Amino acid sequence: MEPIDTSLIDWSRAQFALTAMYHWIFVPLTLGLGLIMCIMEAIYVRTGKEFWKATTRFWMKLFGINFAMGVATGIILEFEFGTNWSNYSWFVGDIFGAPLAVEGIVAFFLEATFIALMFFGWDKLGKKTHLLSTWMTVLGATFSAWWILVANSWMQYPVGMEFNPETVRSEMVSFAAVALSPVAITKFLHTVTSSWVLGAVFVVGVSAWYMLRGRHTDFAHASIRVASLFGLIAALLTAATGHQSGVDIARHQPMKLAAAEGLYEGGTHVGLVGVGLLKPGVNWAHPEEDPFLFKIEIPCGLSMLATNTPDGYVPGIKNLLEGGYVGEDGLKAPSAEQKMAFGRKAIDALRDCKRGTDGEQTEILRENFPYFGYGYLKTPEELVPPVAATFYSFRVMVILGGYFLALFAGLLLVGKRIAAWKPALLMILLSIPLAYAASEAGWIVAEVGRQPWAIQDLLPNCAAVSKLSVCSVQTTFWIFAVLFTVLLVAELCIMLRAIAAGPEKECA
């Protein structure tokens, strides 16, 4: 038995989180701003007005800056898999490799070809042809996101695979099950639609700045009109897909849902907490103590979300650890202790298989494999994710989602009169960082909420991490922190300078 230093796990996780969150600064703007510029160019092609061409070109320039700064930041995540999470990388086998390879080949070439046509082809291609290349660039980027999200979804809901004890790898048995798992579909839709919201907030925010400065006001009005209509639709879709994400986690990751709701003791007629303040230091073993200092909730909301009935049973953290309740499948849920025992059996069977395969051990491994990861846990408490981080991030995301909806609806109602209302313009400008906060908070819910798992139920972080020295992971963490800060400052400078320069004279 070789215990893994918990600070090694923490530093490796911190490094991955830092890289993923930095990478995620660029992705949603690429997807969101990309589609807005597609729409603007379509308006140009339809109306033939040079004004819309210049408007599109301006947003395309900002798109280009963001795209260039984001390029290759995702590769570092792949390095981290191989260096810091080597057991995980090997264990996932071709399940991770296949979607990423498809992404690399198809989407990259699609994007790389059409992006050149889009930037270089303004005076060389016909209007419609150019419009098509703009759409293809954005569709290519969205298609890339699909494959990455398929890989992420598999970690949340591992389907379409079989574990091979010979190679100690997961082997794909159904590409369709992996690529089209319900979790992957919802994740893709929610991620993409929420990225559209971010793109729309960015456009209205930058336009509000021009209005505050009294510059390029026609351009700013036109951009706000397009972006707020687009943003309103996107925000509605985000809420709908977010609701479906909630349904999915209720079904496949009930502990994440319990953490996101601060639900220690489950039951029937469970309310959905709208806003609330958690009492610090609540222990799951004593749920009789109210975990909230205060809360406002929608009665029966969580029961409705999880079971589609107002009196449906939703397990809380304590129930999930103690088991004994009847699950959706009609079976009695095992306790965490029982799952840990099954997991240990599976690991022992794997050990025996490796010593010299005999059919019985393989069978024992197969039977207990759904609980494989539980065998690495020492106490049931390790199954509880950080409740406060998950709970508050969820509220930040959803409340901001509501705010963006109101913002876009308000902008559409007010129309050009917004120009006269300076405090509102300032608020719109300040909404840009809020959109990033909502988007990053979404990932905190999705990833922190599923701790301690690297792969849900199959591999916890303590088994997934490479046995490196803590010092080396700390060193690379700080190298990345400095590198990302420098690159981010560079991007912000270039982006701000481009914004300050404003659109071409046709828009002035």
Add this chain to the structure above:
Amino acid sequence: MYDVRCTIEKFARVARGFGEAVANGVLAFFLAPEQGSRVQCETMSIRGICKFYRDGFQRMTLGRTLWCIILLKLVIIFVVLRVFFMTPYLQGTDEQKSRAVAEELTNRN
């Protein structure tokens, strides 16, 4: 009786037609000149494509700075980080890697 051969032949004809249409479309799409949708032979060559890219790169302004940053980033990522800091933990043949991971996974519980 259902004629399999005939169906396959029909399918092949449709597929060939579709393939040609896509190929023509892609070429036309790539190289259609501003003036119209008819593909001109002169531009429909490798030279045309190279010229398109060369002109594009030459006319770049802000793009130059962005390309410099991209290249610098790639050098840092692939030359510095990959070689000195982020080397793959598992080395050797697949057989050796699988043995190493099995060892780890069966000893950590």
